[in-house]
Amino acid sequence: MEKEMEISREILLKYPLCDSCLGRQFGLLGFGLDNKTRGESIKTVLVLESYKNFIKDKTSKNDLALLEAIAINGMSEFARNSLKKLGFTHEKSEKKCFLCERLLEKKNLLKFVSNAIEKLKNLEFQTFLVGSVIKSDLIEKEDTLRATYNISWGEALKSELNRLIGIMIKEKMNKETDLANPEIVILVKPNENNVEIKINPLFISGKYCKLERNIPQTLWICKNCDGQGCDECGGTGKRYETSVSELISEKILQKTQGTDTKFHGAGREDIDALMLGSGREFVIEIKEPKKRYFDLKKLEEEVNDFAKGKIKVINLQKSDKDKIRRIKAFAQFSEKTYKIIVELDSSIPRSKLDEVEKYFSGITIKQRTPTRVLHRRADKTRVKKIFALKINILEKKLIELIIKTQGGTYIKELVSGDDGRTKPSISEFLNMKLVCKSLDVLSVEEK
Numbered sequence: 285m286e287k288e289m290e291i292s293r294e295i296l297l298k299y300p301l302c303d304s305c306l307g308r309q310f311g312l313l314g315f316g317l318d319n320k321t322r323g324e325s326i327k328t329v330l331v332l333e334s335y336k337n338f339i340k341d342k343t344s345k346n347d348l349a350l351l352e353a354i355a356i357n358g359m360s361e362f363a364r365n366s367l368k369k370l371g372f373t374h375e376k377s378e379k380k381c382f383l384c385e386r387l388l389e390k391k392n393l394l395k396f397v398s399n400a401i402e403k404l405k406n407l408e409f410q411t412f413l414v415g416s417v418i419k420s421d422l423i424e425k426e427d428t429l430r431a432t433y434n435i436s437w438g439e440a441l442k443s444e445l446n447r448l449i450g451i452m453i454k455e456k457m458n459k460e461t462d463l464a465n466p467e468i469v470i471l472v473k474p475n476e477n478n479v480e481i482k483i484n485p486l487f488i489s490g491k492y493c494k495l496e497r498n499i500p501q502t503l504w505i506c507k508n509c510d511g512q513g514c515d516e517c518g519g520t521g522k523r524y525e526t527s528v529s530e531l532i533s534e535k536i537l538q539k540t541q542g543t544d545t546k547f548h549g550a551g552r553e554d555i556d557a558l559m560l561g562s563g564r565e566f567v568i569e570i571k572e573p574k575k576r577y578f579d580l581k582k583l584e585e586e587v588n589d590f591a592k593g594k595i596k597v598i599n600l601q602k603s604d605k606d607k608i609r610r611i612k613a614f615a616q617f618s619e620k621t622y623k624i625i626v627e628l629d630s631s632i633p634r635s636k637l638d639e640v641e642k643y644f645s646g647i648t649i650k651q652r653t654p655t656r657v658l659h660r661r662a663d664k665t666r667v668k669k670i671f672a673l674k675i676n677i678l679e680k681k682l683i684e685l686i687i688k689t690q691g692g693t694y695i696k697e698l699v700s701g702d703d704g705r706t707k708p709s710i711s712e713f714l715n716m717k718l719v720c721k722s723l724d725v726l727s728v729e730e731k
């Protein structure tokens with residue numbers, strides 16, 4: 285510690301430093317002692333040492349100078365009282381700390397803390413993180429000081445400020461700090477004498493079934509008026525009256541008092557297709573929620589009441605951002621089973637349908653982006669696996685196909701061929717034009 289004491293001695297002779305700022309220069313040495321106590325201890329040891337030396341040798345100017353520096357620059361009452369005992373009186377020091385410029389003084393910290401608490405009072409949260417924006421000249425001053433005195437164990441001013449405010453808020457509000465996934469970020473801006481609150485999004489995951497046709501997964505803006513409302517869309521600004529995401533979001537947004545929602549689905553079914561079975565995974569991202577803690581089972585009932593049988597949600601759960609990535613990746617590899625009703629030009633003998641079943645079960649197909657989605661998807665070729673195909677004859681010219689495929693397969697195009705963009709196709713195999721009457725997703729395989 286001899287080196288650290290020598291550095292402290294030199295700095296205090298030159299600069300006014302509060303206990304925290306002195307202690308912070310050695311903040312990374314050891315653990316479990318706050319910088320203020322560190323700084324105070326260093327000053328105490330220096331006072332004891334120079335006091336003892338001065339008693340022994342009353343001509344020792346250096347020791348007297350150090351005592352005075354600690355009393356004035358160090359703002360130490362212990363040094364001031366010790367000097368008084370030796371016959372040197374000094375006014376109580378009110379110097380401004382060279383490094384933090386009073387930023388770390390308790391009354392300043394309390395000001396930021398009460399500002400933050402005021403802004404947080406109507407928000408429901410359990411975890412938070414404190415960040416801050418510190419004037420660059422304060423940071424530069426500290427960097428220069430550390431370079432001059434070769435200090436390598438110093439902690440950053442910013443991290444001390446964040447921690448001190450964090451501890452106070454934690455105690456006053458009975459909340460927890462969370463570095464990785466805080467619900468709330470408190471941004472302290474000493475320069476603007478202000479505190480900003482950032483509310484991180486809330487993620488709720490679940491599965492949905494779509495029980496009525498002609499509902500898109502997400503809001504479909506009217507192209508004609510760009511959402512402004514026109515005759516074509518009946519003034520709604522929407523191409524379809526509602527969507528899966530709107531039906532799910534409405535009650536969730538109400539409950540959480542957020543500002544907006546974003547819907548993330550594990551793939552999507554066609555607008556005219558039903559989504560049956562155990563449903564399709566989704567995540568709803570709620571921006572700036574004021575409420576986070578509520579009964580999810582009850583919310584599920586409210587969503588389903590509101591959707592009036594058009595869709596149904598199940599198993600609503602608290603989730604996280606990473607879940608979005610996981611369900612998107614999963615959608616590409618999961619196995620999906622579809623039911624598709626197909627109209628034929630003329631009847632086909634059962635033996636021929638058996639050939640179709642045999643040929644397409646276990647085959648790999650190549651699909652270029654379908655013509656119908658080219659306006660919103662890049663034109664590229666996808667290779668997809670068809671696991672199984674089963675055909676039932678419903679009427680003379682009406683058949684039902686049960687197809688199990690890899691996620692992301694365009695089923696209508698597998699049937700129709702899409703003018704040769706999907707190869708091979710069932711239409712091509714039968715050499716017959718096939719018309720899809722309806723398409724349903726029967727299940728999404730869990731893996």
Ligand SMILES: [Zn+2]
Pocket residue numbers: 301302303304305306381382383384385386387388
């Ligand atoms: Zn300071």
Ligand SMILES: [Zn+2]
Pocket residue numbers: 506507508509510511512513514515516517518519520521522
């Ligand atoms: Zn319109």
